[in-house]
Amino acid sequence: MRLGLRRMVTVLAGVAVLGVGLPGASALAEEDPRSCNDLLGADRPAYVVCRWMATPEEARDTALFWLSGDAMESALPSEGAYCDPQDGDCLKEVTGEPIEGGEGDPLPEDYVDDGAKPECDPPGSACYVDPDEVKADEAAAAAAKESDTGRAVSAAVESRLRVWVNTELADDWKAGDEAYTAALKRVVAVAAQPGVVGVRFTSQLGYNGTFTDLDEINRFVTATSKSLREALPGKKLALHTVVPELACGAVEECKAEMREKYPLLVPEQVETYVRGGAVDQLAVDGVLLGQAYSRWKIDAEQAQRNQWVQIKARAWDAFAQVAAEDASLAAPGGSRLTAAQAEKIVAARVAMPLLDDAAETVNVWTRWTDAKGEVHRVYGEGLAATPTWDRLKALDEVRQRLATFYDPAAPEVDVKSDLAKLAEAFGTVYLTGT
Numbered sequence: 001m002r003l004g005l006r007r008m009v010t011v012l013a014g015v016a017v018l019g020v021g022l023p024g025a026s027a028l029a030e031e032d033p034r035s036c037n038d039l040l041g042a043d044r045p046a047y048v049v050c051r052w053m054a055t056p057e058e059a060r061d062t063a064l065f066w067l068s069g070d071a072m073e074s075a076l077p078s079e080g081a082y083c084d085p086q087d088g089d090c091l092k093e094v095t096g097e098p099i100e101g102g103e104g105d106p107l108p109e110d111y112v113d114d115g116a117k118p119e120c121d122p123p124g125s126a127c128y129v130d131p132d133e134v135k136a137d138e139a140a141a142a143a144a145k146e147s148d149t150g151r152a153v154s155a156a157v158e159s160r161l162r163v164w165v166n167t168e169l170a171d172d173w174k175a176g177d178e179a180y181t182a183a184l185k186r187v188v189a190v191a192a193q194p195g196v197v198g199v200r201f202t203s204q205l206g207y208n209g210t211f212t213d214l215d216e217i218n219r220f221v222t223a224t225s226k227s228l229r230e231a232l233p234g235k236k237l238a239l240h241t242v243v244p245e246l247a248c249g250a251v252e253e254c255k256a257e258m259r260e261k262y263p264l265l266v267p268e269q270v271e272t273y274v275r276g277g278a279v280d281q282l283a284v285d286g287v288l289l290g291q292a293y294s295r296w297k298i299d300a301e302q303a304q305r306n307q308w309v310q311i312k313a314r315a316w317d318a319f320a321q322v323a324a325e326d327a328s329l330a331a332p333g334g335s336r337l338t339a340a341q342a343e344k345i346v347a348a349r350v351a352m353p354l355l356d357d358a359a360e361t362v363n364v365w366t367r368w369t370d371a372k373g374e375v376h377r378v379y380g381e382g383l384a385a386t387p388t389w390d391r392l393k394a395l396d397e398v399r400q401r402l403a404t405f406y407d408p409a410a411p412e413v414d415v416k417s418d419l420a421k422l423a424e425a426f427g428t429v430y431l432t433g434t
Helices: 008-018 056-067 069-074 138-145 148-158 169-174 177-190 214-231 245-250 252-261 269-276 298-313 340-353 388-395 396-399 415-422
Strands: 161-166 196-200 236-243 281-285 322-326 362-363 367-369 375-378 401-405 428-432
Touching: 069 252, 069 396, 138 177, 148 161, 148 177, 148 415, 148 428, 161 177, 169 177, 169 214, 177 196, 177 252, 196 281, 214 236, 214 269, 236 269, 245 252, 245 298, 269 281, 298 340, 322 340, 340 362, 340 388, 340 396, 367 401, 396 401, 401 415
Parallel strands: 161 196, 161 428, 196 236, 236 281, 281 322, 322 362, 362 401, 401 428
Antiparallel strands: 367 375
């Protein structure tokens, strides 16, 4: 038995707050033969839905089939060939000496650890950092706890926010081993604190000009993932990027142009980050959705829908958590949207990625500073309310699926007040500036 859709309670309830209609309601009707709502009781909330993956009758028939002698006989491994004889040469028996030992077994008695670092290709590049070199000792941990970010971690935990450390290690990696190791030490010391979920170690990967070829990107991601996983066991890792081609949908001319213009951001490359286990969360930005596709008569709404349909079709969420990321709700000084405008845009930018069942979380930038030094906010100056902020706060049912960013070195009022305010609308905060 399966309770609901993949994200039934929080997503459906949150969308109901926004007034967004749900298609396919008939599939959830009480008369559906796969409905098991009768098992939940008459007082269940309307958005809690129960459906059988296999009805009791189907489950019984399946069990009876596999308990029959013929079924079990057909399931036995075949003898003889280990490949299709039509393919030509076929191994008919296992030859050679057996390999002793398995995962978790002790090392052979004659094993010698010479302490050498793995070979890097090309030689001299940063492909691996010994975790013992970056793990925080007592002094480093104490210093990290008293830093701006360290104090913000404690304040965020007090406000019942999940905490990620948001940093940028790409420039340090390119600067060489010494700078890279020092940066890893700094990040590890902060991220090792209780209450920190994980580390997002790079943003706009492949889009911001830091890297020039895919091999360089892959070496950076592999080295950083390996180093952080060994130095921070149990912590999650994340990265952020853009995938321009996805928003083209089925327009081949658009896809070809985006692939040529952004060769480091092709879907096949981005997929390697999650398929290979380098990260546990992939954040996909919508920075291009409102401007880059108009020549093909693809508006912002359709571009976003195309993007999430493509991501869902690729099943990236089977390998890692997929997050939508958006900074468009903030404006210089504070959001100027009316209540009606805020309702429409929050529904499109925040609710729809969840409703489309492609993103599991939505990361919303509520305060950031542009290249001219101007502060963009969702709320007003001094944490004043705006219709956009009020609309976000109203999404209480999906609050745990919403995240935002905060720089403790540039508070709006003070760190404790700022984080308590953010906790009214968000369940997770990414602390930047480490």
